[in-house]
Amino acid sequence: xxxxxxxxxxxxxxxxxxxxxxxxxxxxxxxxxxxxxxxxxxxxxxxxxxxxxxxxxxxxxxxxxxxxxxxxxxxxxxxxxxxxxxxxxxxxxxxxxxxxxxxxxxxxxxxxxxxxxxxxxxxxxxxxxxxxxxxxxxxxxxxxxxxxxxxxxxxxxxxxxxxxxxxxxxxxxxxxxxxxxxxxxxxxxxxxxxxxxxxxxxxxxxxxxxxxxxxxxxxxxxxxxxxxxxxxxxxxxxxxxxxxxxxxxxxxxxxxxxxxxxxxxxxxxxxxxxxxxxxxxxxxxxxxxxxxxxxxxxxxxxxxxxxxxxxxxxxxxxxxxxxxxxxxxxxxxxxxxxxxxxxxxxxxxxxxxxxxxxxxxxxxxxxxxxxxxxxxxxxx
Numbered sequence: 001x002x003x004x005x006x007x008x009x010x011x012x013x014x015x016x017x018x019x020x021x022x023x024x025x026x027x028x029x030x031x032x033x034x035x036x037x038x039x040x041x042x043x044x045x046x047x048x049x050x051x052x053x054x055x056x057x058x059x060x061x062x063x064x065x066x067x068x069x070x071x072x073x074x075x076x077x078x079x080x081x082x083x084x085x086x087x088x089x090x091x092x093x094x095x096x097x098x099x100x101x102x103x104x105x106x107x108x109x110x111x112x113x114x115x116x117x118x119x120x121x122x123x124x125x126x127x128x129x130x131x132x133x134x135x136x137x138x139x140x141x142x143x144x145x146x147x148x149x150x151x152x153x154x155x156x157x158x159x160x161x162x163x164x165x166x167x168x169x170x171x172x173x174x175x176x177x178x179x180x181x182x183x184x185x186x187x188x189x190x191x192x193x194x195x196x197x198x199x200x201x202x203x204x205x206x207x208x209x210x211x212x213x214x215x216x217x218x219x220x221x222x223x224x225x226x227x228x229x230x231x232x233x234x235x236x237x238x239x240x241x242x243x244x245x246x247x248x249x250x251x252x253x254x255x256x257x258x259x260x261x262x263x264x265x266x267x268x269x270x271x272x273x274x275x276x277x278x279x280x281x282x283x284x285x286x287x288x289x290x291x292x293x294x295x296x297x298x299x300x301x302x303x304x305x306x307x308x309x310x311x312x313x314x315x316x317x318x319x320x321x322x323x324x325x326x327x328x329x330x331x332x333x334x335x336x337x338x339x340x341x342x343x344x345x346x347x348x349x350x351x352x353x354x355x356x357x358x359x360x361x362x363x364x365x366x367x368x369x370x371x372x373x374x375x376x377x378x379x380x
Contacts, residue, residue, distance in 0.1 A: 001031045002041045002090065002339055003364045007288040009066035016368035019068060021075045027368055028083035035362065040080045041174045041245075041278075043090035044164065045072055049123050054100040056118035073168035088245055089170040093157055093229070094179035094258060097122035098143035111180065112291050114377070125156055134190040137209055142190045144181035145258060148225040149195035154232055162236045172243030172275070175233070178283045183257030183294055187301040188215060190259055191222050219253070223262030226254075230273045245276040247337070249283070251304040251312050257283055257294065260303050269332045276333040278361055279323065280315060280340070282306065287339040288365035289373060316350060324356040339363035 008018040015023040031037040047066065055061045073089075080087035100120040101109070110117035126133060126146060132153050134145040146153045161173055184190050197208050199221055206213040230246070237244050246268060248254070254261045268274050284293055284307055304311035313321065315336070327334050336351050338360045352360055366373055 001035065001037045001039070001085070001364045001367075002043070002287060002337070002361050004043045004288055005072060006043070006046055006062075006066050007286075007365050008368070009068065010062040011288075011372055012365065012369045013372055016365075016372070018368075021070060021079065024076065025079045025083065027364070028079055028085060031364060031367070032084045035367065037085060037362075038359065040076075040085040040087045041090045041247075041361065042072065042076050042080075042087060042170075046121060048073075048164075049160070050125070051097060051121055051123040052127060054120045054122075056100065056103070056106070059118045061119045061121075062115060073164060073170075077169040077171075087170050088172055088174040088243070089164060089168065090174045090176060091161055091164075092176055092178060093148075094145045094177060095181065096126040096144045096146055098181065099127075109182070109296060110294075111182070112286070112293055114289070114291050116293070131194070133193075135192055136189045137192050142181055142184060142258075145179060145190070147191075147193040147195055148229045149193055149199060149222070154225075154229045157229065158233050158236050161233065162240065165237065165240050165242050170242070172237060172245065173233075174245040174247060174278070175230075176247035176278075176281060177249070177254060177258075177263075178247065178281050179258055180283070180293055181257060183284075183297045183299045184259050185297070185299055187255075187260045187299060187303070188219075189299075191218065191261065196222065196225075219260050220262045223264050226261070227264050227267055227273070230268055231271075234273045243275040244273070245278060246274045247278040247281045249281050249306045250279045250315060250318060251306060253302070253304045255283075255302055255304055255306055256299055257297075260301070266326050269327055269330045272330065272332070274332055276335060276358070277323075277327070278335040278337055280306070280337040282337070282340045285340050287363045288369075289376065290340075316354065319351070319354045319357060324354070327356050333358040335359050335361055337361045339366070 015026050018024050053061045077087040098120055099122055106117055132146045132150050133141040134147050135141045148154055192208055200206060200208045200213060200218055204213055234244055248263055252263055254263050265277060323334055334356050335358055339362050348360060
């Protein structure tokens with residue numbers, strides 16, 4: 001079960017708000033007994049990350065409705081284990097938020113008209129270090145997405161995540177590569193930070209800000225920075241005896257909204273940098289209410305695009321031809337995210353029966369709050 005706790009608190013109803021430990025315990029038993037859930041991916045509360053919430057005049061930020069007097073780090077793991085669920089803390093690495101745009105920009109370019117048009121959040125770290133934010137050749141930034149080419153950025157995330165592990169009894173981390181940031185206009189737009197520039201200059205002798213360069217080698221290099229981060233995070237988690245699950249789109253590039261950065265999941269599996277791989281993640285759709293994020297910005301130029309299927313085989317074929325042949329020789333478990341799709345028993349049965357598939361992932365919000373889903377109105 002994938003649990004976006006802030007969505008539950010802001011827009012859920014009854015026990016579906018998960019506002020008390022007792023309600024959480026009751027829903028966990030339902031997830032285990034009715035949905036046969038065996039693992040819990042509990043998304044960390046955004047308010048736990050130092051940052052700045054902002055709202056347009058006359059608007060209230062939904063975070064005002066998500067305040068509770070208890071800590072998920074303390075409460076959730078023991079309740080999950082009592083319900084027979086393996087508790088993982090769900091964290092993001094490309095989702096540091098953005099400043100509130102001016103009214104004229106928000107009018108035609110917004111995250112989500114239902115609940116993200118006139119409110120914003122940005123982490124204190126990205127606010128203090130704009131130089132770490134991904135940028136294009138002209139210096140325009142993709143707010144919320146920090147460049148893992150910087151050792152300081154990788155160290156910051158490792159410290160943030162391991163501190164949460166030390167403060168809790170979660171079995172490990174579920175690191176998801178989803179991003180709610182505004183999509184690139186084209187898939188190779190961003191990735192021109194000074195750190196990446198220096199790395200390409202050292203390898204190719206080319207200045208990516210001014211000269212032609214090997215584009216695929218640049219994409220692969222950016223993927224290496226992600227793999228380096230996973231190595232560093234794995235080392236830190238091993239020292240604490242915690243596991244690491246990785247949530248990715250399907251395929252060999254990260255894709256929308258980030259770009260053609262190479263996603264070297266094969267190396268991650270073969271080097272046992274991860275314990276589980278959750279594929280088929282989707283950055284362009286809210287997993288709780290299915291609203292489309294940044295609907296007026298989709299971007300072009302992706303060598304693989306999970307939104308359109310371009311460059312990708314059908315998912316069921318991909319499990320057989322790509323994932324299973326690699327993962328069968330490793331201890332890495334494979335899960336398929338299904339919270340973006342309507343329930344379909346036949347499809348779920350076929351996916352679950354695929355060689356090497358350990359299970360499917362669903363959204364707790366959609367199961368627990370059918371009335372809110374039916375109303376399809378998240379205005380706050």
